[in-house]
Amino acid sequence: MFRTHNCGELRLTDVGKEVSLSGWVQIGRDFGGLTFVDLRDRYGITQIVFDQDDHAELAERARKLGREWVIQVNGEVRERTNKNPNRATGDVEIVARELIILNRAKTPPFTIEDESDGGDDLRMQYRYLDLRRGPLQRNIIFRSQLALAVRAYLGGQNFVEVETPFLIKSTPEGARDFVVPSRLNEGQFYALPQSPQTFKQLLMVAGYDRYFQIVKCFRDEDLRADRQPEFTQIDCEMAFVTQDEILDTFEGLTRHVFQELKGIELGKFPRMLYDDAMRRYGSDKPDLRFGMELVELNDVAQQKGFKVFDDAELVVGIAVPGKADLTRKQIDKLTEWVKRPQIGAKGLVYVKCNPDGTFKSSVDKFFDQEALAAWAEKCGAQAGDLLLVISGEDEKSRKQLGNLRLHVAESFDMIPEGSFKPLWVVDFPLLEWDEESERFHAMHHPFTSPKREEVERMLTGDHETMKSLKADAYDLVINGAEIGGGSIRIYDRALQEKNFKLLGFTQEEAEEQFGFLMGAFEYGAPPHGGIAFGFDRLCAVMNGQSSIRDFIAFPKNNQGRDVMIDAPARVDEDQLEELNLKVTFEENQ
Incomplete structure (x- = not known):
């Protein structure tokens, strides 16, 4: 047995017990007769004492331990004379009887401390070492706890978790796709999904009236603190529901995770019209703190x-x-x-x-x-x-x-710390006109439904009418960050065809790219709608942080690179030839 307890577990009630601990050497301190070693694992730090008088050889070996060596220690728990009130195990220490070196370690390129001396680039290169630091471990553990809390809540609301494909078809709307060449289909490509949007709508047609998935999504776009090329969504869809029912359900989810993980009771979320948010705050994600x-x-x-x-x-x-x-x-x-x-x-x-x-x-x-x-x-x-x-x-x-x-x-430090101000922003415009391209773009996405009372205007109205159409679309905003967004969906083929036409699709283009979805609408599609939460961003906002990177175990840097494994990278020429890409690659050199 490598350990009977973890390094954050022992208390005064354990005094006198014979225990085994395993972990990494945080630091050693030599005081001649006594050598102290702080032993760390993800649960905490325990002080180990090697006594020269009792075990001279053991103490001599302990003096030679280096930072981040992996060791096992067997010994007796005793009460500390100089207690450390800042550590959960600060009332006790282990008097070592046996020391087993499980693995030696090179001196790390930066200190494995809460406040490290390593710069961002260096810590990204040695991410596996950075992940040993307390703040990152707490972030990654929080992420895990949040995922479990989300699943518990949605499972209790009769949601079914369904996995959707990662290899799908590229579409021109929205951000750029990551594309994947198909070896078996020469000259053709898959795309990695920017969201499971069409699949979750098809699940509603299929009768699974409450779907969710904690799912990886991909967008080939410029990066910043709250964006990564691959990110995670809490993706949800519901059938036979109104906008109010969706907002109530996911307001409940948000309140649940704040209560479970932070002990914070959030009251009823206010709702604000998009037009009022822009008028009063100049933003569709106003910070109400x-x-x-x-x-x-x-x-x-x-x-x-x-x-x-x-x-x-x-x-x-x-x-x-x-x-x-x-x-x-x-x-x-x-x-x-x-x-x-x-x-x-x-x-x-x-x-x-x-x-x-x-x-x-x-x-x-x-x-x-x-x-x-x-x-x-x-x-x-x-x-x-x-x-x-x-x-x-x-x-x-x-x-x-x-x-x-x-x-x-x-x-000027005018934002109160530890304050959370959620709200729903509702009734977004359905379309936005782009003067440069002289065409409409979907404010949310092409499958968003106009408000029920505006369907007839959408089907029969002129160009100026289209600019003023409102959608059953909504965003959840917390502290000025967009946490989630969604809408009631179009579920009628004629209305969906009209929306594609307004967005500049020819009938042939719409059929080629989304014919499968419009065809499904002809087989009894129910009224439906949904929402997607930015899971990484929710983690960051709940912890008062602006960057999502420290809540992702292995993120990319600001150039979209993984500097730890050096990706993206070139592939072997034989691979390119198999994928029918070799000629194209060489022509571009």
Whole structure:
């Protein structure tokens, strides 16, 4: 037996027991007569004592142990004289009677500590070592616990877990597919799924009225902190349900996992129309942990001789509480921030609401104290607050100020720690018009249904009508992060054909790519809808982190590479020849 207990298990009640522990050497400390070794496994750390007086040879061997050596220790549990209150096993130690070296280790390239001295690239290269560190182990264990809690809840709600294929057909909508050449079908390719969307709809046609899957998905897109080329979804679909029933079911799932894993009781989730979210926060995923709602100022700021405002479609501002004391240098940095290409604002106007009731602004030349007081009143600003104002096109200005709102809150620590503010954003537009390509794109995906009362308008309406169509589509947002999204689906062939036509598909293209789904609709498709949660993102948000990478055991870096195994990599020429790709590959050199 390698161990009778793990390294996080022993307590004062175990004093006097003979035990065996196995694990990795965290650190050793030599005090001459006594040598101490901290032994670590994923459960914790236990202090081992080697006494020179009792076992001289054993103590000598212990002094030679290196970091990350794998050892087994047999000995007796005793109470520590110098207890460690920061460690679960800090009241006890093991007096070693036997030491077995199971494996020696090279000195690791960085310290295996909670706070490591290794940079990101180095730790990614030695990911198997990085995964020994406490924070990552806690993240990966949390991920496992979350998956189990999800399965328990959905299983209790009569959901059936069904696996869907990974080798499917490529489709042009959405992000780029990863493609896989077929050896047996020369010149043809599979695609890795961006989601199991069509398969879960087919399961509804097949009569499995409650489906779920914790499933790997793939998108060949540019990466950032909350994106990976392969990621995991909690994918769900339900038949014979309304939008409200779906929201209630998955609000219940969210409350369940927060209660089970974090001990946090979430109340009823508010619901906000997409149009209201954009108007009030400049975002379809508003962060409700702090205020600073967007306020329209057209009626009090225009026609005062300031051409920048007078020519604008929208003048919009936020009141930043308690920040009238920002220096000009700090405000200039905010101005530079909104003028970056990523944000695209032309400038930023500020008004300081001074404690004495006066106002100081960057546009004093055009607006007197009375006018600035009207701005402050409209924004609900108090003495000591700071107004930040942007103008321009309506939609762009709202998004710019919405981004600034988040930046200000993060920069000045205005977001309360440990707070969770979920909400549903509902009634998204069905379609969005792209001026550059001069065509509609699906706001969610091509299978999203218009609201029931808008079906007739969709089937018979003109181009302008299509721009205003609303969908039975919804997103779950927590703390400004989109956790999940879904919709009621189209289940009628004629309506689905109409949607494909609006999205620029020819009848032949729609039939070639999705004929199987539309054909299934002709065999008694029930009303259905669903949702997919970003599983990796849910892990991160529940733990107050922004990056999903540390919740994935073996993630890719920002270039989509696995630097540990050096992938992607070239393949053998014989393999290329078997796949009928050799000529193409050589032509591209």
